[in-house]
Amino acid sequence: MPAAHPPAGFEDDGPDDSQEAAPAGEFLEAILAAGVAGRLDRALADALPQLSRARLRALMETDAVTRDGAVVRDASGRAAPGIYRVEVPPPAAALPEPQDLPLDVLFEDAHLIVLNKAAGMAVHPGPGVPDGTLVNALLHHCGASLSGIGGVARPGIVHRLDKETSGVMVAAKTDAAHQGLAALFAAHDIDRSYIALVRGAPRPPGGEIRTRIGRSTHDRMKMAVLKAGGREAVTHYRTERTFGPPGAPLAARVACRLETGRTHQIRVHMASLGCPCLGDPVYGSGAPAAAVREALKAAGLSRQALHAAVLGFLHPVTGERLRFEAPPPPDMAGVEARLSEL
Structure with a gap:
């Protein structure tokens, strides 16, 4: 089976929250007492150990955390006493779904595809970015040939551009191309x-x-x-x-x-x-x-x-x-x- 982890040469960009055991599709509640100190994300993570600080930050970015009924967004701000409610959304699909999204294709053959990625498009799904990514677009464009190449979560991806960085990227369509490209990136060639x-x-x-x-x-x-x-x-x-x-x-x-x-x-x-x-x-x-x-x-x-x-x-x-x-x-x-x- 294809490796589930990024291949050699792939540079990841954030914490992996895949091991969290948070309940899904429900509200969690935490009461921070008077005298609470430190950052809000740390205090909430201590009160809700089933959620990591990274997960809490991502949820705050989607207005899923409230204090006494008011939305709180500043994860790095000082914790304040109150009743906090955290809306944990239903689990996302285990595999990225194909989506018909525009792609600027510079080159394509049976083995690989080269694209000019637009700014604002994330390369693969992650916390706060469940879809609309390059992976979703590639799954639609390339069809079943891409599925699973390099791992089911990031099929075909051997390198990455930040979401807001534009420009040229290559993705693999076959195992042979994926392994070869990964080796080139690992060797800085x-x-x-x-x-x-x-x-x-x-x-x-x-x-x-x-x-x-x-x-x-x-x-x-x-x-x-x-x-x-x-x-x-x-x-x-x-x-x-x-x-x-x-x-x-x-x-x-x-x-x-x-x-x-x-x-x-x-x-x-x-x-x-x-x-x-x-x-x-x-x-x-x-x-x-x-x-x-x-x-x-x-x-x-x-x-x-x-x-x-x-x-x-x-x-x-x-x-x-x-x-x-x-x-x-x-x-x-x-x-x-x-x-x-x-």
Whole structure:
């Protein structure tokens, strides 16, 4: 049977709540007494041990948690006394269901499919994202041939883009292709280039970032550069263009080539240089200049300005050298056009 876990080279992006034994399709109630302290998600997880903190955070994002009848959404806020009710939805289907969703197909043969993923589409179902994902679309597009390749939960998936990152991805349609692609990713024998629009400009303007990346010790929902632990992460970057005053640029377009593929790698590495991706809600601490904010608003960019522009590899079955490019989508292109006027 196909492996149920991500293959070598696959970078996962969050906690696995599959072992939770929470009752489903019902309400749970917890009473937090006066004097309760600490974060709300931690206090509720202590009161409701059948739910993990990650599960509680996901439920809060869907307005499923109330305190004395009022919806509470800030999982990281301080716990307050009161009666909390948690609506646990019915269990989702064990297997992703095929869905007829639009796909921008760049290449397809009997073994694999290459797509230009739209921003806003998650790659596979997860907490808070039960459907509408790339996996659901692939199951409809490819039919039964995809089912189970690489595991029933993430069929065909050998690598991932963040939900709000756009660009080129490849998925396997056969076991042979899946195994071959997984081996290429594990050996870092893949050409992957991204375009990032960042705050300010990196100094130096080009180079190599080599760190270790793992879960933040301060916020387990974020990744961070670590002094010890985590996994080695290597990004090669080059500033292609700056925007604003030459001596004090307000923003820049940076090409990033991945040598490894860790979760949120480019976003973490750019932030570590003091140049987070524009629009990044997680790693973009500090607001960009007013002119840059106006450009983001005018272009309608409401996500991190990161796009997977190039993907190249040897076809795992035919041996053919393949290389695919996709230009940045309208929101990023619009931001860059407006920045060019600064």
